[in-house]
Amino acid sequence: MDFTSLIDNLGSHTVDGLTKGAIYALVALGYTLVYGVLRLINFAHSEVFMVGTWTVFGVYAVFNATAASGVGTVILATSVALIAATLASAGTALAVERIAYRPLRKKNAPPLIFLITAIGCSLVLVELFGHVFRQFFGPPFGRALVSIPTLIDTKVLFTVGGVSITNIQLIVIFGAVLMMVLLDLFVNYSRLGRGVRAVAQDPDTAALMGVNQDRVIMLVFVLGGAMAGVAAMLYTLRYDITKFDIGFLIGVKAFTAAVLGGIGNLRGALVGGLLLGVVEVYSSTLFSSNWEDVTAFVVLIAVLMFRPTGILGESLGKARA
Amino acid sequence: MSELSLEKQTNATPDDEVVLEVDQVTLKFGGVVALNGVDFHIRRGEILGLIGPNGAGKTTCFNAMTGVYAPTSGNIRFLGKQVSGRQSHQITRMGIARTFQNIRLFPEMSALENVLVGCDARHKTSVLGALFRAYRVRPKPEELPEITGTGLTRAQSRLRRATAKVFGVSRHTLEERAGRKKAMELLRFVGIADRANDLARNLPYGYQRRLEIARAMATEPQLLCLDEPAAGFNPAEKESLMALIRRIRDRGLTVLLIEHDMKLVMGVTDRIVVLEFGQKIAEGLPSEVASNPKVIAAYLGEPDDAASA
Numbered sequence: 001m002d003f004t005s006l007i008d009n010l011g012s013h014t015v016d017g018l019t020k021g022a023i024y025a026l027v028a029l030g031y032t033l034v035y036g037v038l039r040l041i042n043f044a045h046s047e048v049f050m051v052g053t054w055t056v057f058g059v060y061a062v063f064n065a066t067a068a069s070g071v072g073t074v075i076l077a078t079s080v081a082l083i084a085a086t087l088a089s090a091g092t093a094l095a096v097e098r099i100a101y102r103p104l105r106k107k108n109a110p111p112l113i114f115l116i117t118a119i120g121c122s123l124v125l126v127e128l129f130g131h132v133f134r135q136f137f138g139p140p141f142g143r144a145l146v147s148i149p150t151l152i153d154t155k156v157l158f159t160v161g162g163v164s165i166t167n168i169q170l171i172v173i174f175g176a177v178l179m180m181v182l183l184d185l186f187v188n189y190s191r192l193g194r195g196v197r198a199v200a201q202d203p204d205t206a207a208l209m210g211v212n213q214d215r216v217i218m219l220v221f222v223l224g225g226a227m228a229g230v231a232a233m234l235y236t237l238r239y240d241i242t243k244f245d246i247g248f249l250i251g252v253k254a255f256t257a258a259v260l261g262g263i264g265n266l267r268g269a270l271v272g273g274l275l276l277g278v279v280e281v282y283s284s285t286l287f288s289s290n291w292e293d294v295t296a297f298v299v300l301i302a303v304l305m306f307r308p309t310g311i312l313g314e315s316l317g318k319a320r321a
Numbered sequence: 322m323s324e325l326s327l328e329k330q331t332n333a334t335p336d337d338e339v340v341l342e343v344d345q346v347t348l349k350f351g352g353v354v355a356l357n358g359v360d361f362h363i364r365r366g367e368i369l370g371l372i373g374p375n376g377a378g379k380t381t382c383f384n385a386m387t388g389v390y391a392p393t394s395g396n397i398r399f400l401g402k403q404v405s406g407r408q409s410h411q412i413t414r415m416g417i418a419r420t421f422q423n424i425r426l427f428p429e430m431s432a433l434e435n436v437l438v439g440c441d442a443r444h445k446t447s448v449l450g451a452l453f454r455a456y457r458v459r460p461k462p463e464e465l466p467e468i469t470g471t472g473l474t475r476a477q478s479r480l481r482r483a484t485a486k487v488f489g490v491s492r493h494t495l496e497e498r499a500g501r502k503k504a505m506e507l508l509r510f511v512g513i514a515d516r517a518n519d520l521a522r523n524l525p526y527g528y529q530r531r532l533e534i535a536r537a538m539a540t541e542p543q544l545l546c547l548d549e550p551a552a553g554f555n556p557a558e559k560e561s562l563m564a565l566i567r568r569i570r571d572r573g574l575t576v577l578l579i580e581h582d583m584k585l586v587m588g589v590t591d592r593i594v595v596l597e598f599g600q601k602i603a604e605g606l607p608s609e610v611a612s613n614p615k616v617i618a619a620y621l622g623e624p625d626d627a628a629s630a
Contacts, residue, residue: 195438
């Protein structure tokens with residue numbers, strides 16, 4: 001128990017935790033959006049994130065961008081990587097929906113079938129990067145950790161009350177919160193968002209009022225995928241690595257964050273993600289980093305004992321409340 | 322109000338044009354026969370009552386017409402086009418709208434938003450079109466943003482009007498604006514505009530029923546199906562509902578009304594179809610149906626000594 005270390009550096013640990021949590025929150029949005037509309041836990045979402053990180057790696061390779069590159073290359077490579085990762089993740093999410101889930105929906109498959117299919121899709125995508133691509137293209141695909149060039153060096157930008165904020169931390173938190181605000185505005189104030197909320201609140205009635213369910217579902221997967229793509233970009237800026245199964249732990253944590261905040265609730269994902277990130281960093285300082293996953297789930301269980309539907313409660317429809 | 326009813330007024334079309342044809346429809350759930358060879362039609366501009374005791378198959382009939390269930394055999398045709406086999410949202414866009422016996426609003430949306438969901442059924446802009454707003458149209462003078470407010474706000478609205486004149490407006494924006502206008506007009510039409518911004522779940526019961534009607538009308542149907550709209554109403558509320566149904570018809574809509582309350586049905590409908598145990602047992606003018614012995618028996622139960630009645 002290292003209380004002094006935690007207390008002495010409480011500020012910087014908190015910022016650290018918020019950075020981590022912002023990424024969880026962005027990924028959590030994908031779980032929450034799909035759950036809100038389909039009542040389905042899309043376990044393949046973690047791999048949607050994984051595809052994003054590989055896309056960033058690929059774009060950097062194409063631009064030949066390394067730590068030594070000039071400012072122009074860095075800006076070009078990162079912005080192209082951001083767009084490409086967003087598109088790739090959104091595309092992957094959409095492909096999973098079209099190839100795996102929609103045929104099941106048309107046959108009125110029971111919920112468990114969807115769940116098994118989701119796990120299956122996740123495994124397929126993991127093995128695609130961990131095995132199949134290696135057979136065809138060789139390394140860096142495969143089971144080894146792949147490091148992504150550090151294009152933006154971590155620098156302390158400013159210090160507030162003894163807490164140093166780095167440029168990366170600022171980018172990650174600001175980027176994640178910006179995406180979430182945009183998504184929230186989109187869902188609550190646009191015509192398409194209205195359709196999403198209608199389907200979330202009552203799918204059959206929405207269809208009878210002329211809402212095209214399939215289109216809403218596609219939109220939800222694309223939005224969730226895009227958020228995961230942005231999260232992948234931010235993650236690679238912060239951690240500089242990717243791996244065939246990198247999505248697994250992030251996915252589990254993001255799912256936990258979604259449940260913690262109230263799954264199906266967009267703002268809940270933000271609250272749950274940030275809380276989880278902070279708790280993890282605190283506990284790894286207090287005990288050791290081996291304990292951070294344990295603490296994360298202890299917090300989850302503790303919260304669910306008192307608020308079974310999460311901190312802000314369930315339902316995409318209630319996102320405004 | 323006339324800007325809403327895209328369809329021609331009742332008197333402009335031949336009275337005998339058939340809007341909906343229910344053609345020998347049978348619907349089975351496993352061994353249960355919910356509808357058995359039901360056969361009737363609805364003519365443009367009329368108010369048709371569909372009545373029958375509990376479990377007679379009225380709501381099932383509604384569900385078949387709106388694509389919730391596909392008939393086991395038989396056909397449902399709307400304006401000559403087959404209804405069954407299409408998805409619910411496509412049927413809505415063909416021009417059939419409905420309300421629900423047990424209110425099914427979007428509880429966490431405001432009354433206005435509920436109606437807007439209905440309006441959205443008629444939007445032409447696609448998902449991508451709405452995102453990128455690339456499809457610009459030249460707004461008509463009355464579609465330009467109005468100059469309102471004072472000082473800076475007034476200057477802003479002037480600027481908006483000027484840019485709209487020069488660069489046009491995206492069709493999505495125009496449709497959205499028109500949708501809001503239409504939704505408010507409908508809320509006024511059913512008489513609940515004063516609570517437009519309240520969440521649907523916080524509205525009083527009578528308002529919720531009326532909101533369902535407004536939402537259904539927002540999809541610009543030619544045929545409006547009302548499933549027990551007066552359930553739980555007191556006599557005064559029923560009276561004003563009857564007036565509302567007549568006003569709906571006067572807007573050029575055809576109305577199919579499922580109702581338990583005989584007085585309401587008799588008072589407002591032009592023609593009545595009676596179902597019992599999934600079969601049609603009578604059809605005709607309200608006065609004819611009211612005196613039909615089969616109908617009386619179905620509603621009151623047959624006396625033991627009058628089995629032949």
